Amino acid sequence: MSSAVSMKTKTKVPLIDLKRQYNGIKEEINIAIQDVLESQAFILGPQVTEFEGLFASHCNTKHAVGVSSGTDALILALKSLGVGDGDEVITTPFTFFATVESICNVGAKPVFADIDHETFNIRPDLIEKSISNKTKAIIPVHLYGQCSDMDQILEIAKKHDLRVIEDSAQSVGAEYKGRKAGSMGDLGCFSFFPSKNLGGMGDGGMVTCNSKKLEELIQMLRIHGGKPKNYHAALGINGRLDTLQASILIKKLGHLDHWCEERRQKASYYTEKMKGLDLVTPKVMDFNKHVFHLYVIRVKERDRLMAHLKTNNIDCAVYYPVPQHLQKCLADLGYKPGDMPETEMAAKETLALPIFPELTQKEQDYVIETVEDFFCTSK
Ligand SMILES: Cc1ncc(COP(=O)(O)O)c(C=O)c1O
Numbered sequence: 559m560s561s562a563v564s565m566k567t568k569t570k571v572p573l574i575d576l577k578r579q580y581n582g583i584k585e586e587i588n589i590a591i592q593d594v595l596e597s598q599a600f601i602l603g604p605q606v607t608e609f610e611g612l613f614a615s616h617c618n619t620k621h622a623v624g625v626s627s628g629t630d631a632l633i634l635a636l637k638s639l640g641v642g643d644g645d646e647v648i649t650t651p652f653t654f655f656a657t658v659e660s661i662c663n664v665g666a667k668p669v670f671a672d673i674d675h676e677t678f679n680i681r682p683d684l685i686e687k688s689i690s691n692k693t694k695a696i697i698p699v700h701l702y703g704q705c706s707d708m709d710q711i712l713e714i715a716k717k718h719d720l721r722v723i724e725d726s727a728q729s730v731g732a733e734y735k736g737r738k739a740g741s742m743g744d745l746g747c748f749s750f751f752p753s754k755n756l757g758g759m760g761d762g763g764m765v766t767c768n769s770k771k772l773e774e775l776i777q778m779l780r781i782h783g784g785k786p787k788n789y790h791a792a793l794g795i796n797g798r799l800d801t802l803q804a805s806i807l808i809k810k811l812g813h814l815d816h817w818c819e820e821r822r823q824k825a826s827y828y829t830e831k832m833k834g835l836d837l838v839t840p841k842v843m844d845f846n847k848h849v850f851h852l853y854v855i856r857v858k859e860r861d862r863l864m865a866h867l868k869t870n871n872i873d874c875a876v877y878y879p880v881p882q883h884l885q886k887c888l889a890d891l892g893y894k895p896g897d898m899p900e901t902e903m904a905a906k907e908t909l910a911l912p913i914f915p916e917l918t919q920k921e922q923d924y925v926i927e928t929v930e931d932f933f934c935t936s937k
Contacts, residue, residue, distance in 0.1 A: 571912050571921045573873040574753050578916035583809065587759075590805040602781075603801030609808045610764070616731070616811060617738045617746065619766040621773035624799030625780050628727040628749025631763035632660035634797055635723045635745040636695070638765075638775045641666050645694040649725075650680040651883040651893075652901040653699040657725050658882045666694070668891070670883045672898045676841040678702065678854070678908070681900075682710035689714075695721040700729035700739050702877070703755070703821075703851040704842065708734050708742045715743075723747060727763075730756045731818045733847035740766040750807055755821070755851050756814050758803040820915035821850040824922060828853055828911065831926045835933055837863075852877055853913040859936070860907050866932045867911075872925055875910050 580587065590605075597603060606624045614622035625631045641647060643665040649657055651670040661668040671684035678701050685696055696715055698706035708724075715722045722743030726732070729739040730748055740746020750762035765776050775792075778785045783794030825848070829839040838856040842848045854877065857863050867874045881901040883893035895902065911925055 569921065569924045570871040571873060571917075571925055573875055573910065573912050574914045575916065576752060576757070579914070582916070583813065586809045587806055590809050591802060594802050594805045597801075600801050602798055603804070605801050605804040605808060606799055609799075609804040609811070612808060612811055613748075613764055614766060616814070617740045617766050619738075619741045619746065620768045621766065621770065623765045623767075623773055623776045623780065624804055625763045625765060625776075626797045626799060627761040628725075628747060628751060628763040629656040629660055630780075630795060630797040631727075631747035631749070631765045632657065632697070632723065632725065633663055633795065634776050634779050635747050635765050636660060636664045636666065637779055637792075637794070638772050639695060639721045639723070639744065641694050641721075644692060646690060646692040647695045647697060648685050648688050648693060649697040650699050650701075650901070651881045651898045652678055652878065652904055653701065653725065653882060654727070654878065655882060655885065656727075657697060657699055658885075658888070661697070662888075667692075668882075668888070669693070670893065670898055670901075672900045673904065674707075675900055677704060677706075677843060678904055679704065679706040680711075682707055682714060685711065686714050686718075689718050689720070693718065693720060695723060697723045697725050698743075699725040699727075700732055702840070702854050703729050703732055703849040704840075704846050705729060705732050705734035705739050707843075708737070712742060721745075726766075727751075727754065728851040729849055730754070731814055732849045735845045741768075744769070745772060750803065755818060755849055756807065756810055758810075759806050760800065760803055762799050762803040762807065764799070817915040818849045821913060822848065824913055824915075824917055825850040825853050827919070827922055828913075828926065831922075832929060835929065837929070850913055852910045854908050854910045856904070856907045857909060858907060860909050862936070863929070863932050864909055867925075867928055870928045870931075872928055873912060876905075876908065877910055879905055881905050 645666040726739040727749035732739040746766035748764040750758040779794035780797040783792035
């Protein structure tokens, strides 16, 4: 009996375990929450401004505006650039639905450009082919924790006078040629969904930028477009970051760099140990600093491997099983199977293995042995 199988009944490996993170920082988090409870300043309290300042410095941007989620960050970013009815926005079909949903929700049309085979990020050459006279913006998504090829994207944007919004929801702290995710385009959008590398205890998000004008516009749009209060020159949303979330995120931000390093080390361990198996480990471009929000492998027999891991108490997941151009609610856009071949292949062949800063080596070894066991027994 192989060692993986012999451990089967004892070990349970989660995809992510937020309780372990909380247990390590419980005291400081509890004090931060208590402070907000004492102040009762739940909406745009001083911790929101403090966190915005700290987050902007972490991203090397001049400004950061705290908002209610990553989805609202995208909606506010698009609105602040005046993207709306009749406009087209080019993005990747291999992302979480919110990227595309935000484009539709401001009245614009998403136009898809397929992804690179190795990094799963949008291909700049295909962006350029998708530009029309209605194109207003590009939303590259820094998927799984690795930045898209921003130099090429920014050059195309400059050439065609387009705005760039970086969907950095999965990539806080990631770097491209020494530049931080969210600092390269016109605007950067972040999510503090609890499972993100910097996760709140509820929903939250941030928009980063270097333009004072855009910062002020987004500050206004996140409170219904009212400035001063009750005087509305623009249609906004109710999209503020809660003080409670900001107070928690201030504390967590202090640990983020260390957590990212832990993720990188665990990713290297997987990659080293799984060499020689019939699967493809993540490709990190040499100019990128990856933060491994997800550790995603490519494997032909994905569904069978997933079932094998789950039978052996290992949690794993597919990000994303349905390419966005084939979502039912977007049928009117007219895309069909075969239009985005790389994305469609990735949706069938990718699998995320457990990764989080507190994952133990014993757990990783068990995951690796169970993957090895799959290839031995399926021969
Ligand atoms: C790539 C991407 N964009 C946008 C979002 C939306 O963020 P939120 O869930 O905070 O609204 C997510 C979150 O899952 C994401 O992964």
